[in-house]
Amino acid sequence: MSTYTAPLRDMQFVLNEIAGLEEICALPGNEEVSVELVESILDEASKFATGVLDPINRGGDNVGSKCEAGVVTTAPGFKDAYKLFCETGWNAMPFDPEFGGQGLPAAVTMAVNEMWKSSNMAFALCPMLTGGAIEAIAHHASDELKQKYLPKMVEGTWSGTMNLTEPNAGSDLAAIISKAKPAGDGTFLVSGTKIFITWGENDCAENIIHLVLARLPDAPPGLKGISLFLVPKFLVNDDGSLGKRNDLICPSIEHKLGIHGSPTAVMSFGENEGAVGYLIGEENKGVGYMFTMMNHARVNVGLEGVGIAERAYQHALWYARERVQGKIIGDTSNEKKTILHHPDVRRLLMECKARTEAMRTLAYYAAAQIDKAKAGVPGAQARIDLLTPVVKGWSTEQGVELSSTALQVFGGVGFVEETGAAQYYRDSRITTIYEGTTAIQANDLVGRKLAREKVPGAAMKTLLAEMSADAEAIAANPQLATIAANLKNGVNALSTASDWILANYDAAPAAVHAGSVPFLKLTGIVVGGWLMAMSAQVAAQRIAEGSSDSFYTAKLATANYFAAHQLPFAAAYAAEVMGGADSVFALDEPLF
Ligand SMILES: Cc1cc2nc3c(=O)[nH]c(=O)nc-3n(C[C@H](O)[C@H](O)[C@H](O)COP(=O)(O)OP(=O)(O)OC[C@H]3O[C@@H](n4cnc5c(N)ncnc54)[C@H](O)[C@@H]3O)c2cc1C
Numbered sequence: 001m002s003t004y005t006a007p008l009r010d011m012q013f014v015l016n017e018i019a020g021l022e023e024i025c026a027l028p029g030n031e032e033v034s035v036e037l038v039e040s041i042l043d044e045a046s047k048f049a050t051g052v053l054d055p056i057n058r059g060g061d062n063v064g065s066k067c068e069a070g071v072v073t074t075a076p077g078f079k080d081a082y083k084l085f086c087e088t089g090w091n092a093m094p095f096d097p098e099f100g101g102q103g104l105p106a107a108v109t110m111a112v113n114e115m116w117k118s119s120n121m122a123f124a125l126c127p128m129l130t131g132g133a134i135e136a137i138a139h140h141a142s143d144e145l146k147q148k149y150l151p152k153m154v155e156g157t158w159s160g161t162m163n164l165t166e167p168n169a170g171s172d173l174a175a176i177i178s179k180a181k182p183a184g185d186g187t188f189l190v191s192g193t194k195i196f197i198t199w200g201e202n203d204c205a206e207n208i209i210h211l212v213l214a215r216l217p218d219a220p221p222g223l224k225g226i227s228l229f230l231v232p233k234f235l236v237n238d239d240g241s242l243g244k245r246n247d248l249i250c251p252s253i254e255h256k257l258g259i260h261g262s263p264t265a266v267m268s269f270g271e272n273e274g275a276v277g278y279l280i281g282e283e284n285k286g287v288g289y290m291f292t293m294m295n296h297a298r299v300n301v302g303l304e305g306v307g308i309a310e311r312a313y314q315h316a317l318w319y320a321r322e323r324v325q326g327k328i329i330g331d332t333s334n335e336k337k338t339i340l341h342h343p344d345v346r347r348l349l350m351e352c353k354a355r356t357e358a359m360r361t362l363a364y365y366a367a368a369q370i371d372k373a374k375a376g377v378p379g380a381q382a383r384i385d386l387l388t389p390v391v392k393g394w395s396t397e398q399g400v401e402l403s404s405t406a407l408q409v410f411g412g413v414g415f416v417e418e419t420g421a422a423q424y425y426r427d428s429r430i431t432t433i434y435e436g437t438t439a440i441q442a443n444d445l446v447g448r449k450l451a452r453e454k455v456p457g458a459a460m461k462t463l464l465a466e467m468s469a470d471a472e473a474i475a476a477n478p479q480l481a482t483i484a485a486n487l488k489n490g491v492n493a494l495s496t497a498s499d500w501i502l503a504n505y506d507a508a509p510a511a512v513h514a515g516s517v518p519f520l521k522l523t524g525i526v527v528g529g530w531l532m533a534m535s536a537q538v539a540a541q542r543i544a545e546g547s548s549d550s551f552y553t554a555k556l557a558t559a560n561y562f563a564a565h566q567l568p569f570a571a572a573y574a575a576e577v578m579g580g581a582d583s584v585f586a587l588d589e590p591l592f
C-alpha cells in the first residue's frame with residue numbers, strides 16, 4: 001500500500017506564485033498571516049493527513065459507519081481522529097476569530113482541506129458540512145443564535161449538517177414539503193423526512209446542529225415559500241449546556257457505492273410533538289440563505305475532485321514503480337523493467353499528474369478570488385461567481401475520470417478491492433452528484449452566470465480578454481510557443497461557444513442546455529489550460545533566472561502535456577455545444 005504524502009511543493013507553488021498568497025496576506029484582516037506561517041501550517045497539516053487520517057481511510061471503507069436503533073457508530077478510529085482534529089484546532093482554521101476561529105484566508109484553507117480530502121474524503125465531509133452550516137449561521141442568523149451555536153461549532157465539538165433533500169425534492173428544491181409551524185414562544189415546530197443527510201447522525205460530535213429547509217403555514221408555493229431553521233439534536237440551555245433531546249431521529253443510514261466512512265442519514269423530524277427549531281433570518285428566504293452554504297460547499301466538493309485524483313495518482317505511481325511486466329517497446333536491453341517504462345503507463349500517469357495540477361491551480365485561484373472578494377477587490381466577486389460551478393462540475397468529473405485512469409495502471413488487481421485503488425474510484429463517484437449534479441452546475445453556468453447575468457456575458461468576456469492577453473504575452477517566449485498557440489485556440493473556442501449561447505439562449509433555451517455540460521467542460525479545460533500556461537511562464541522565468549529546482553522543469557513538462565493533450569478538446573466541446581442539440585433531441589420519446 002502507498003502512504004499519502006501531501007504535494008507540498010506544488011501546493012506552495014500554486015499558492016505563492018499563481019494565487020498570490022503575499023497579496024492575500026496584505027489584504028485587510030489578514031495582517032497576522034505570512035508566507036512563512038502558511039508554510040508551517042501546511043507542514044503540520046500534512047503530518048496530520050499522513051499520520052492520522054490516511055491510516056484510517058481503508059477501515060472507513062471496509063467497516064464503514066453502522067446504525068442501530070437510531071445510534072450511529074462511525075468506522076474504527078474516526079471518533080479519536082475527530083477529537084484530535086478538533087483539539088489541534090484544524091476545525092477552527094477558516095472561521096471568524098470572534099467565534100474562536102483562526103480567520104485564515106480561504107486560499108490557505110483550500111490547500112489544507114485538499115490534504116483532508118486526499119487522505120480521507122469520508123472523514124473530511126464532517127468538517128466540510130459543519131463549515132457550510134457555520135457560514136450560513138454567521139451570515140444570516142440573529143446574534144443570539146450566533147453566540148449560542150457558533151463557538152462550539154467552530155471548535156468542532158458540535159457538528160453541522162445541511163438538510164435539503166427529501167424523497168421527492170432533490171435537484172428541485174421547490175418540491176420540498178417539510179413543515180414548520182410557530183410554537184407561540186418565538187420558536188417553531190419542524191416536521192418531515194429528509195434523506196441523504198451527510199454526517200446527519202454520528203458519535204463524534206457532542207451535539208449536531210441541523211440546518212433544515214421547511215415551509216411555514218400559508219407560505220407561497222415554490223422556492224419563495226421555503227424558510228431555514230436551526231434544529232439542534234440536543235436543545236441548548238441558556239448557559240450553553242446541553243438540554244433535552246429534540247424530537248428528531250435517524251432511523252437508518254444508506255448503503256452506498258463509496259464514502260462508507262461518512263454516515264449518510266435518513267433524518268426524521270417531529271414524529272411526536274415536533275422538533276424545536278429556530279428561524280434563521282426572515283421567513284421564506286431560506287433557499288437564498290442555503291445558497292451561502294452551498295456555494296461554500298460547491299467549491300469544497302470541487303476540491304474533493306482534486307484531492308481524490310491526487311491520492312489515486314500517488315497510489316498508481318507507487319504500483320507503477322513496483323510492478324514488473326512485459327518487455328518495454330523500443331528497449332533493446334534484456335533488463336526487466338517496471339511498468340512505469342511502458343509508454344502507455346507513462347501516459348496514464350501524466351494524465352493524472354498534469355490534470356490534477358490544473359485542477360489544483362483552478363481551485364486555489366478560485367479561493368484567492370474568495371479572499372479578494374471579501375476584501376472588496378473589484379471584479380473578484382464576479383470571477384468567483386462565474387468559476388464556482390466550474391470548480392465543482394469540472395473538477396469532480398475529472399476526479400472520477402482520473403481515479404479510473406489511476407486504477408487502470410494496476411491492471412486486474414485494480415479491480416480487486418485489496419489494493420485500495422477501487423476505493424478511490426468508488427469514493428469519487430458521489431462528487432459529481434451531491435451539492436448539485438454536474439447538470440445543475442452547468443445550468444447555473446450557462447444560465448445565471450452567463451446568459452442571465454445582469455449584463456449578459458460580462459464576467460465571461462472579462463475572463464476571456466484576460467486569458468487572450470496572457471496567451472499573447474506567453475507567445476513571446478519561444479519555449480512556450482506550443483502552450484501559447486493551444487491556449488489561443490482554446491480561448492477562441494470558448495469565446496465562440498459563449499457568443500453562441502448568448503445569441504441563442506432566449507430563442508432556444510433547450511438547445512443551449514442540451515450542450516451545457518460540454519460547455520462547462522470546455523470552460524474548465526480552457527481556464528485550467530490558462531492557469532497551467534501561467535504556471536509554465538513562472539517556471540520558465542525561474543529557470544532563466546538560474547534556478548536549478550527540478551520542480552520547475554517538471555512544471556514546464558506538465559503544463560506542456562496539458563496544452564498538448566487537453567486544450568485540443570476545447571474545439572471539440574465547442575462544436576458539441578453549438579452543433580449537438582438536434583441530435584440530442586433526435587429520438588422521439590417512445591424510440592428510447
Ligand atoms: C452520499 C450522498 C450524500 C448527500 N448529502 C446530502 C446532504 O448532506 N444534504 C442534502 O440535503 N442532500 C444530500 N445529498 C443529496 C444530493 O444533493 C442529491 O442526491 C442531488 O442533489 C441530486 O438529487 P436527486 O438524487 O434527487 O436526483 P434528481 O434530482 O432526481 O436527478 C436525477 C437526474 O436528473 C438530472 N436532473 C434533475 N434536474 C435537472 C435539471 N433541472 N436539469 C438537468 N438535469 C436535471 C440530474 O442531473 C440527474 O442526472 C446527498 C446524496 C448522496 C447520495
